[in-house]
Amino acid sequence: MIAASTTVVAVIGDPVRHSLSPVMHNAAFAHAGLDWAMVALPVRAGDGAAAVSAARTMGVAGLAVTMPHKADVAAAADHRDATVQRLGVANTVVFDGGAATAYTTDGDGLVDAMVSAGHDPAGARVLIVGAGGAARSIVEAMTRRGARAVTVANRTVARAEECAACADADASVGAIGLDDVGDVAAAVDIVVNTTSVGMAGTDSEGALVVPAAALRPEHLVVDIVYHPLQTPFLVAADAVGAATLDGLAMLVHQAVRQQMLWTSQTPPASVLRTAALGALGLADS
Numbered sequence: 001m002i003a004a005s006t007t008v009v010a011v012i013g014d015p016v017r018h019s020l021s022p023v024m025h026n027a028a029f030a031h032a033g034l035d036w037a038m039v040a041l042p043v044r045a046g047d048g049a050a051a052v053s054a055a056r057t058m059g060v061a062g063l064a065v066t067m068p069h070k071a072d073v074a075a076a077a078d079h080r081d082a083t084v085q086r087l088g089v090a091n092t093v094v095f096d097g098g099a100a101t102a103y104t105t106d107g108d109g110l111v112d113a114m115v116s117a118g119h120d121p122a123g124a125r126v127l128i129v130g131a132g133g134a135a136r137s138i139v140e141a142m143t144r145r146g147a148r149a150v151t152v153a154n155r156t157v158a159r160a161e162e163c164a165a166c167a168d169a170d171a172s173v174g175a176i177g178l179d180d181v182g183d184v185a186a187a188v189d190i191v192v193n194t195t196s197v198g199m200a201g202t203d204s205e206g207a208l209v210v211p212a213a214a215l216r217p218e219h220l221v222v223d224i225v226y227h228p229l230q231t232p233f234l235v236a237a238d239a240v241g242a243a244t245l246d247g248l249a250m251l252v253h254q255a256v257r258q259q260m261l262w263t264s265q266t267p268p269a270s271v272l273r274t275a276a277l278g279a280l281g282l283a284d285s
């Protein structure tokens with residue numbers, strides 16, 4: 001029950017009413033028996049810094065941050081962890097004694113999801129398709145956590161090059177266009193779709209960003225799109241016998257890291273996943 005004693009965290013975004021963060025985080029708080037609650041607060045584009053200031057004033061304990069505020073919030077925070085300093089974006093704020101510290105849990109969330117599914121990217125050759133905000137945090141985290149070689153493929157090659165520049169200094173990275181994606185896919189261990197291709201309700205619904213013929217049974221195929229949960233890309237990967245990881249895995253594990261930052265406790269990922277699946281009207285698998 002929410003009471004005067006309840007510690008409040010909020011997810012901010014524009015739009016934000018579709019966010020799965022409140023159901024995941026509130027399930028985790030309830031599971032841990034914590035007197036905490038998350039609400040979703042619509043914050044207009046351009047008001048991210050004002051939202052940090054307002055949250056600090058009102059004693060909000062932390063923020064989860066979605067589009068379009070990730071860069072504004074990173075800039076507005078009093079402190080930034082090393083990854084936020086490198087990428088210039090944040091998806092999490094912790095308020096401690098009035099000071100706001102910004103973190104980003106997206107890329108590490110995906111790597112955690114892979115590790116917990118038995119697919120540590122350390123030492124692996126990885127193809128990352130897409131070069132947007134999500135891809136940048138994934139390239140940074142995968143190379144920091146030991147991926148042997150990463151190739152970024154994108155429709156706009158200049159963006160692939162910018163994304164590859166987010167890699168850890170010691171990593172082997174390259175950037176290509178989508179024309180060569182099939183050849184490269186055949187020579188890697190892990191293929192990750194970070195584009196919105198295949199997402200329900202878009203022009204590319206039903207489309208594949210990597211030709212199905214390039215997929216192998218030895219691959220781990222990851223899609224960070226989670227609507228639908230079984231994207232066309234994952235269906236094609238499953239058909240050739242490849243291991244797959246759906247987009248909810250990343251969403252859940254980045255939220256687990258947010259819980260650790262806010263509460264210093266680690267909730268079971270399964271609690272958050274079950275809550276998210278329930279909100280999506282899907283059964284657990």
Ligand SMILES: NC(=O)c1ccc[n+]([C@@H]2O[C@H](COP(=O)([O-])OP(=O)(O)OC[C@H]3O[C@@H](n4cnc5c(N)ncnc54)[C@H](OP(=O)(O)O)[C@@H]3O)[C@@H](O)[C@H]2O)c1
Nearest residue numbers: 130131132133134135155156159194195196224247250251
């Ligand atoms: N599971 C999770 O936790 C999680 C987290 C974050 C994001 N996501 C999902 O990941 C996707 C990307 O998010 P983002 O924030 O990185 O978006 P973004 O910054 O807008 O980047 C979009 C990417 O998709 C590419 N793209 C879009 N339409 C395409 C098409 N028709 N053909 C080929 N490439 C296309 C873009 O290529 P260009 O550069 O050429 O335009 C770009 O690389 C979204 O579906 C989002 O919902 C999931």
